[in-house]
Amino acid sequence: MEVMGAPSVVIGGRVVIVDDEVDFARGLARLVCGQFPGLEVEAVHSAAEALRTLSAKPAQLMITDLRMPEMTGLQLLSQALGLLPDLSMVVLTAYGTIETAVEALRAGAYDFLTKPIEPEQLFRVVEKGLERSRLLEENNRLRKILANKECGGELVGEGAAMRQLKRTIAAVAQSEYTVLVRGESGTGKELVARMVHHLGVRASRPFLAVNCPSIPENLLESELFGHVKGAFTGADRDHKGLFAAADKGTIHLDEIGDISPAVQTKLLRVMQDGEVRPVGSNRSSRVDVRVVASTNQNLEAAMQAKTFREDLYYRLNVLTITLPPLRERAEDIPLLAGHFFRAACREMGLAEKQVDPEVMHWMATHPWPGNVRELQNFVRRLTVFATTERVDMNLLRMVQQGGCLPVPMSKSQNGGDAALEPYKNAKADAVTAFTHSYVNELLAQTKGNVSEAARVSGLSRVALQKILSRMGESAARFRD
Numbered sequence: 001m002e003v004m005g006a007p008s009v010v011i012g013g014r015v016v017i018v019d020d021e022v023d024f025a026r027g028l029a030r031l032v033c034g035q036f037p038g039l040e041v042e043a044v045h046s047a048a049e050a051l052r053t054l055s056a057k058p059a060q061l062m063i064t065d066l067r068m069p070e071m072t073g074l075q076l077l078s079q080a081l082g083l084l085p086d087l088s089m090v091v092l093t094a095y096g097t098i099e100t101a102v103e104a105l106r107a108g109a110y111d112f113l114t115k116p117i118e119p120e121q122l123f124r125v126v127e128k129g130l131e132r133s134r135l136l137e138e139n140n141r142l143r144k145i146l147a148n149k150e151c152g153g154e155l156v157g158e159g160a161a162m163r164q165l166k167r168t169i170a171a172v173a174q175s176e177y178t179v180l181v182r183g184e185s186g187t188g189k190e191l192v193a194r195m196v197h198h199l200g201v202r203a204s205r206p207f208l209a210v211n212c213p214s215i216p217e218n219l220l221e222s223e224l225f226g227h228v229k230g231a232f233t234g235a236d237r238d239h240k241g242l243f244a245a246a247d248k249g250t251i252h253l254d255e256i257g258d259i260s261p262a263v264q265t266k267l268l269r270v271m272q273d274g275e276v277r278p279v280g281s282n283r284s285s286r287v288d289v290r291v292v293a294s295t296n297q298n299l300e301a302a303m304q305a306k307t308f309r310e311d312l313y314y315r316l317n318v319l320t321i322t323l324p325p326l327r328e329r330a331e332d333i334p335l336l337a338g339h340f341f342r343a344a345c346r347e348m349g350l351a352e353k354q355v356d357p358e359v360m361h362w363m364a365t366h367p368w369p370g371n372v373r374e375l376q377n378f379v380r381r382l383t384v385f386a387t388t389e390r391v392d393m394n395l396l397r398m399v400q401q402g403g404c405l406p407v408p409m410s411k412s413q414n415g416g417d418a419a420l421e422p423y424k425n426a427k428a429d430a431v432t433a434f435t436h437s438y439v440n441e442l443l444a445q446t447k448g449n450v451s452e453a454a455r456v457s458g459l460s461r462v463a464l465q466k467i468l469s470r471m472g473e474s475a476a477r478f479r480d
């Protein structure tokens with residue numbers, strides 16, 4: 001083998017070369033290093049060594065011999081891709097064993113090279129393989145950003161349980177199976193369902209969330225599966241139904257434990273046959289919808305009590321994601337609280353708050369029976385009622401008691417016997433805080449429609465616009 005041409009391209013990344021012929025592997029590594037000086041290239045001589053080095057430090061490209069003692073290149077291929085799905089794998093085959101190369105491509109290899117190696121061909125494959133891994137990584141990164149954005153939030157938390165949960169969500173999102181998300185109320189089940197959708201292949205298709213108990217029992221069937229005109233009193237036109245609307249996407253059935261036996265039976269049929277039949281119709285149509293159901297109930301007990309169909313339970317429960325209650329992941333509370341404070345201040349157009357350590361400690365040790373939702377609402381209340389940039393125990397106690405606006409203390413004091421603010425300043429602070437929360441609520445309720453907001457509040461449009469500009473707020477933010 002000889003190096004052809006001078007180093008041409010400066011690219012970065014890590015390449016692992018696996019061959020039990022030590023000199024051959026080293027020779028290949030030297031060739032690649034010579035051509036691409038920016039690369040980190042490692043030559044190893046067994047599949048086990050290759051897996052070890054990959055787990056210790058990820059690589060973007062692996063070039064491996066197919067015939068090795070202990071573990072074949074094909075076995076290595078599947079284990080390495082299990083570890084690093086974006087890894088570009090190139091297999092080395094002896095001349096005339098093209099069938100093995102084809103088999104490797106089917107198993108997920110990116111390309112193959114035939115021995116004896118042509119350096120020019122090697123360089124081309126290395127360059128393209130690295131580019132492919134870079135694009136896949138970039139794609140994943142963008143997909144995650146988009147998922148967080150479109151989910152309406154990110155899954156905050158870095159504790160062990162949360163890290164495991166994020167890994168589970170990523171794995172579940174890559175499959176197409178039905179998912180059952182379990183956990184107490186307010187633990188984030190809907191957020192998880194959205195992430196499963198947005199991180200998966202259906203991300204660009206609709207995600208529809210249905211809170212089953214919020215729809216009257218007699219209407220749920222037609223909401224889900226549609227109805228034809230005249231199917232029942234009041235059905236004055238055909239209605240498509242959520243399953244048809246979510247075609248090729250995902251439907252999130254929240255509180256699945258609460259659906260009636262009749263809807264359970266119909267849902268089971270839809271999931272088994274992949275077809276929906278609208279109420280009053282004798283024609284079915286095919287739908288391709290991924291179901292993510294969630295519940296805070298003990299479905300096993302419901303099954304025993306014969307209020308939940310066993311066959312539906314097994315259909316829904318192909319993959320399970322269980323969310324621990326917040327009190328079992330208290331290590332995430334400061335991060336979550338900080339996240340909610342920033343979000344609340346942004347929503348209300350306020351400067352960021354400084355939270356006293358005592359307040360954080362109280363929050364981190366509070367049991368939060370309503371879980372993350374309760375913490376989020378509590379932080380929102382603290383933000384609304386805070387008249388200074390500090391969130392201290394006085395404010396916390398007041399909000400805890402569901403109290404009214406606190407009397408603001410002087411900003412120069414640090415709690416304890418804090419001095420009162422001059423009346424004029426205190427009143428101005430209280431009015432500002434009130435105005436921010438009132439206007440935010442007003443625009444949220446009227447979905448950013450300024451005329452409607454003016455009508456509801458009794459303010460003139462001009463006065464409302466003035467307040468908005470003083471707050472640095474824009475009604476557009478509240479529109480869908």
Ligand SMILES: Nc1ncnc2c1ncn2[C@@H]1O[C@H](COP(=O)(O)OP(=O)(O)OP(=O)(O)O)[C@@H](O)[C@H]1O
Nearest residue numbers: 153154155156184185186187188189190191372373
């Ligand atoms: N880990 C998290 N990071 C950021 N926000 C979260 C997290 N978990 C939950 N939330 C937020 O808490 C609120 C409640 O979450 P969600 O509605 O997903 O809970 P749920 O388990 O579906 O509740 P329910 O059973 O009552 O329907 C939402 O505003 C959600 O965005």
